[in-house]
Amino acid sequence: MFSRLIFLSVLCLFSEATSSLAQAPKKVMAPKSVSKLPAKGSVDFKVDSVLKLMTLEEKIGQLNLLTSDLDQTGASMRPQYKEDILKGKVGAIFNAYGVEYVRKLQKMAVEETRLKIPLIFGYDVIHGHRTIFPSPLGESCSWDLEAMETSARIAALEASSMGLDWTFAPMVDIARDPRWGRVMEGAGEDTYLGSLIAKARVKGFQGSSLSDPTRVMACAKHYAAYGAAQAGRDYSTVDMSDRTLRDVYLPPFKAAADAGSATFMTSFNELNGIPATANKYLMDQILRKEWGFKGFVVTDYTAIWELLFHGIAADSVEAVKKSILAGSDMDMQASMYMQRLPGLVKSGAVPVSVIDESVRRVLRKKFELGLFANPFIRMDAEREKKNVYTSAHLNMARQIAAKSMVLLKNDHNTLPLKLTAQKIALVGPLADAARDMMGSWSAAGEGEKNATLLTGLKGSLTSSQVEYKKGCEINDTVRAGFAEALKACANSDIVICAMGEGAWQSGEAASRSDIKLPGVQEEFLAEVKKLGKPVVLVLFNGRPLDLTNVLPNADAILEAWYPGTMAGWAVTDVLAGVVNPSAKLTMTFPRNVGQVPIYYNMKNTGRPYDANNKYTSKYLDVRNDPLFAFGYGLSYSTFLYSSPKLSAKSIGMKDTLNVTVNVKNTSTRHGEEIVQLYVQDMAGSVTRPINELKGFQKVMINSGETKTVVFKLTSNDLRFHNQDMNFVAEKGLFTVRVGGSSDATQSDEFELR
Numbered sequence: 001m002f003s004r005l006i007f008l009s010v011l012c013l014f015s016e017a018t019s020s021l022a023q024a025p026k027k028v029m030a031p032k033s034v035s036k037l038p039a040k041g042s043v044d045f046k047v048d049s050v051l052k053l054m055t056l057e058e059k060i061g062q063l064n065l066l067t068s069d070l071d072q073t074g075a076s077m078r079p080q081y082k083e084d085i086l087k088g089k090v091g092a093i094f095n096a097y098g099v100e101y102v103r104k105l106q107k108m109a110v111e112e113t114r115l116k117i118p119l120i121f122g123y124d125v126i127h128g129h130r131t132i133f134p135s136p137l138g139e140s141c142s143w144d145l146e147a148m149e150t151s152a153r154i155a156a157l158e159a160s161s162m163g164l165d166w167t168f169a170p171m172v173d174i175a176r177d178p179r180w181g182r183v184m185e186g187a188g189e190d191t192y193l194g195s196l197i198a199k200a201r202v203k204g205f206q207g208s209s210l211s212d213p214t215r216v217m218a219c220a221k222h223y224a225a226y227g228a229a230q231a232g233r234d235y236s237t238v239d240m241s242d243r244t245l246r247d248v249y250l251p252p253f254k255a256a257a258d259a260g261s262a263t264f265m266t267s268f269n270e271l272n273g274i275p276a277t278a279n280k281y282l283m284d285q286i287l288r289k290e291w292g293f294k295g296f297v298v299t300d301y302t303a304i305w306e307l308l309f310h311g312i313a314a315d316s317v318e319a320v321k322k323s324i325l326a327g328s329d330m331d332m333q334a335s336m337y338m339q340r341l342p343g344l345v346k347s348g349a350v351p352v353s354v355i356d357e358s359v360r361r362v363l364r365k366k367f368e369l370g371l372f373a374n375p376f377i378r379m380d381a382e383r384e385k386k387n388v389y390t391s392a393h394l395n396m397a398r399q400i401a402a403k404s405m406v407l408l409k410n411d412h413n414t415l416p417l418k419l420t421a422q423k424i425a426l427v428g429p430l431a432d433a434a435r436d437m438m439g440s441w442s443a444a445g446e447g448e449k450n451a452t453l454l455t456g457l458k459g460s461l462t463s464s465q466v467e468y469k470k471g472c473e474i475n476d477t478v479r480a481g482f483a484e485a486l487k488a489c490a491n492s493d494i495v496i497c498a499m500g501e502g503a504w505q506s507g508e509a510a511s512r513s514d515i516k517l518p519g520v521q522e523e524f525l526a527e528v529k530k531l532g533k534p535v536v537l538v539l540f541n542g543r544p545l546d547l548t549n550v551l552p553n554a555d556a557i558l559e560a561w562y563p564g565t566m567a568g569w570a571v572t573d574v575l576a577g578v579v580n581p582s583a584k585l586t587m588t589f590p591r592n593v594g595q596v597p598i599y600y601n602m603k604n605t606g607r608p609y610d611a612n613n614k615y616t617s618k619y620l621d622v623r624n625d626p627l628f629a630f631g632y633g634l635s636y637s638t639f640l641y642s643s644p645k646l647s648a649k650s651i652g653m654k655d656t657l658n659v660t661v662n663v664k665n666t667s668t669r670h671g672e673e674i675v676q677l678y679v680q681d682m683a684g685s686v687t688r689p690i691n692e693l694k695g696f697q698k699v700m701i702n703s704g705e706t707k708t709v710v711f712k713l714t715s716n717d718l719r720f721h722n723q724d725m726n727f728v729a730e731k732g733l734f735t736v737r738v739g740g741s742s743d744a745t746q747s748d749e750f751e752l753r
Helices: 004-011 014-020 043-051 056-062 081-086 099-111 136-140 145-161 181-185 191-206 242-249 251-258 280-290 316-326 336-347 352-368 381-386 391-403 453-460 482-490 521-529 567-575
Strands: 064-067 092-094 120-123 219-223 263-266 296-298 406-410 423-427 465-469 494-500 535-540 556-559 639-641 656-665 671-681 692-701 706-714 732-739 747-752
Touching (some): 043 352, 081 099, 191 251, 191 692, 219 280, 296 352, 316 352, 453 567, 482 521, 494 521, 556 567, 656 671, 656 732, 706 732
Parallel strands (some): 423 465, 423 494, 535 556
Antiparallel strands (some): 671 692, 671 732, 732 747
């Protein structure tokens, strides 16, 4: 057996490798053209050197991704993963972390297999690894790109310190239906903001070099249009025009690709009749030919096998053929490639050149990750001890969580809390629910270490008396706890109700047809309100909720989302006014589920809403507008906007338009405001949205201060796919709106000529 160091040095030079490995295939096909050979010493040269040593079975093994038995995110179809590693039949392992554990698996690959090719280790590091940050939808409400890059950077540091090379994040799906549980994983409903967040998160995970042992590969998912699943039901079908696909759902993926995302993951859904995992239009035409993506594509969990259930493949052989030819490089957990590709290659149904190209993509990333130079590059026990749960990480998690909380209501200046000797009644099923503070997809987070709201209040408000009573559970109909909790409320000066969804009620496979507060929580809140005390509702949830019945029964509502490890401290910081809330919604809150899907940049109809005309586009029983609009969020400060001023009334295709607005802080508190710019194309060759976010700036404005904010618009900001599917800006009239949310009314107009 060759020593690892000797073997690794050999791999770098093909001429040495071929002479040293006695068991390598003797017949090597010469290249057709010497001019096409990669430069000696380049990554591509090294990749080809390894590829030429591999048998067909070893090649297919590199396309096989299996779960370990340390953790699982679905049913295991291949439990004998260790045997497969020893046979060279595995290219990557997921759901395995911890230096001691992954080192054992890596040693099997690089010491006990013929070619000693290292494994990639992946995991769902969605919003933190050990230190858990707010759920991505919540974090997106900060509109703070630097903060989101930082949280991804910390997640990468902790994950890589525990042996991981790869995260299955960011999720960049545009999501407009809150019934879909996976909205909590993404950045909301807007394409422009979602694209910027995708870029920030990829950069945070990967940095400038994949060989940096403190970084991990990103994986943009779910490609594509998963967020448009019919009826908000997970795994359901998607059917949309190519224009909507390209204008709304694909740009965040393009942004991720442009930012250098090493990998992409296929989505579970079909798109216009073709499941994504077998969709050549998505993977070959758009991703690789149009966008020039050089990384590899991994399927989602058992997605190749699921082609049979979609009804696009009669058997597993056909499913594998369609997937590999469409461009799915790596098979996650189905083990279909390993079982069926050898026969497909031997029969000529799948050219070996297709296999080779997929293997090249995988090997290229292994070289770029530094795994061939040092398979244990991310398996340092000292780094594992040093870089996890650090005080700096916890402090940043607390700060970012506070930045992400949206103040939805604050009548009578109920918040911030008065830090005097007041009696506080803390009630509700999520007041002391440590595990639920992380929400879904909380990776390797340890629920027992999460700070609850009870912990935060008692630890921070030393001058206040806090009495805690649960009152009810999250999702049952038992009212037995009402009386005791209501007694505590009656004896208080102010009541804080902690309500919402359990962690299990959002995320994958957690769609809900009713998005009201679960169980008897609404009823309990109504009983609390009857006592006549000021009521503060703190919401912990992963999706927009129907709060129509809740709104009258709370004087203040703080949308805290799932804040993560430092939840209780961060919520208390906001409630107590240590942090002035500045977050804004990135997903619309409907008045009821009958409005869904509802989003700010919908299109008009030929009969726009008219309250006085029945025969216009509206409901008989509810208003058209949402309960809380995209971009909405209150502060303890108040802000006054001037009308926007344009530098010109007409601009050419190569000109820049300056849009200027003055924003004054009219309160006695310093505060941050997210100033938002929206544009409406008044007439196009195809119908256009009634509003589109085109810019935002987050500015700190001191009490009484006025700040001037300037946005720049060019024709590039106004492009869309026209009637002929060309991506262009069209001449015509545009309306510009600037304000603190998408329902801003201050406006002006300009012409693009």
